Amino acid sequence: QVQLVESGGGLVQAGESLRLSCVASRSIFSMNAMGWYRQAPGKQRELVARITSGGSTNYAGSVKGRFTISRDNAKNTVYLQMNSLKPEDTAVYYCNADRLELSYWGQGTQVTVSS
Numbered sequence: 001q002v003q004l005v006e007s008g009g010g011l012v013q014a015g016e017s018l019r020l021s022c023v024a025s026r027s028i029f030s031m032n033a034m035g036w037y038r039q040a041p042g043k044q045r046e047l048v049a050r051i052t053s054g055g056s057t058n059y060a061g062s063v064k065g066r067f068t069i070s071r072d073n074a075k076n077t078v079y080l081q082m083n084s085l086k087p088e089d090t091a092v093y094y095c096n097a098d099r100l101e102l103s104y105w106g107q108g109t110q111v112t113v114s115s
Contacts, residue, residue: 002026002104004095009109012085016113020080022095022106028076029053032098036069036080038091038111045094049080062088085113 003025035050049059049069057069068081090113095106
């Protein structure tokens with residue numbers, strides 16, 4: 001079992017930055033991959049960024065060049081640095097961890113970007 005706790009969401013203006021954090025209840029070395037997803041009202045949940053155990057990353061096209069996913073193994077934490085935020089980035093952001101054949105989710109953190 002893995003518990004994930006996100007933090008760092010909030011209300012910002014367009015062009016500003018936020019950093020989201022996701023703390024895992026066990027070593028992230030044991031995860032096949034960790035990622036950030038988001039879900040806007042009336043839309044499906046979508047992948048934002050993902051990082052594998054080997055350090056490979058991939059990003060949604062809409063955030064490439066603006067968002068950066070990283071991890072601190074010693075703190076069992078994955079981060080999402082979000083720069084140049086846009087109103088269309090407004091959503092609930094969820095942390096995800098894949099371990100063995102199971103997938104775990106955090107409770108989500110709200111990000112709201114005003115124009």
